[in-house]
């Protein structure tokens with residue numbers, strides 16, 4: 001049994017045209033100490049997936065399928081039971097640390113609070129543990145700075161504090177949704193390294209969500225590329241990047257600036273034409289068909305099923321990819337018709 005098992009997860013939202021599917025038949029497993037990346041552009045369904053795992057979907061949203069943590073089904077659990085799981089067994093780190101921190105409370109008290117609430121520690125013991133956590137996440141002069149308020153810290157330091165809060169009760173799973181997007185580029189990798197080190201040393205699983213394919217490539221063991229609520233490509237990160245196959249994944253990679261490579265004047269980065277269709281307008285066939293330059297007639301009629309290549313667990317949801325071929329070639333082989 002894996003630590004986290006998500007199977008056939010569907011999420012729908014109400015729209016003026018009726019309920020629209022925002023996440024379709026999502027499935028993956030995640031083991032302790034492993035990092036799984038969810039990548040896709042804005043609106044592809046990444047955050048709603050994370051919120052569904054936490055039982056925090058917005059009003060009106062409905063989820064069906066299965067989300068099992070250590071064998072326990074989370075979908076459909078009453079709010080009281082979910083409250084016990086959030087913070088204790090699942091920790092969360094979001095893009096903007098200020099949304100997680102209370103500006104009016106000292107940071108030492110904020111990190112100690114879950115320890116007092118969930119672990120029933122006394123004030124002194126909770127503060128001692130809070131200090132140890134703040135030291136572990138690399139907050140300089142943690143002992144003195146526990147008395148500080150959030151506005152007295154830099155963005156990177158605030159994110160370290162929210163990580164300490166998320167870790168306080170020793171969760172089995174940590175969900176980090178765009179944890180470095182609001183940070184200076186020089187700090188980003190430090191925070192990502194910290195999250196990975198913590199996952200490894202605590203045997204905690206990490207679900208890392210980002211719109212940046214390069215960031216996911218460098219910091220995860222497994223990855224899922226999402227588009228229009230469906231997984232387009234997935235597998236062990238090294239295998240996926242060796243044979244990056246789906247036209248959408250390739251477009252994401254091409255649209256990424258390369259560090260140290262200057263764009264010639266007046267030459268823009270390649271961009272994928274078009275935009276993600278509105279929820280209610282997602283096509284019946286492949287969600288990417290309207291933007292794909294390789295479409296066949298079938299792409300507009302029918303959604304492809306996931307094709308698993310060779311033995312490496314790499315899977316691609318595309319009518320044109322020949323899985324038996326691409327595994328051997330170092331790049332996707334396209335059917336010539």
Ligand SMILES: Nc1ncnc2c1ncn2[C@@H]1O[C@H](COP(=O)(O)OP(=O)(O)OP(=O)(O)O)[C@@H](O)[C@H]1O
Pocket residue numbers: 013022040041042043044045046047048049058211279
């Ligand atoms: N509270 C909500 N009410 C209505 N629609 C929503 C709500 N939250 C998300 N959506 C819609 O659901 C779809 C998926 O959103 P989601 O936030 O999961 O995408 P995402 O991939 O995480 O993008 P981002 O990185 O911008 O958050 C989008 O079309 C979005 O507009």
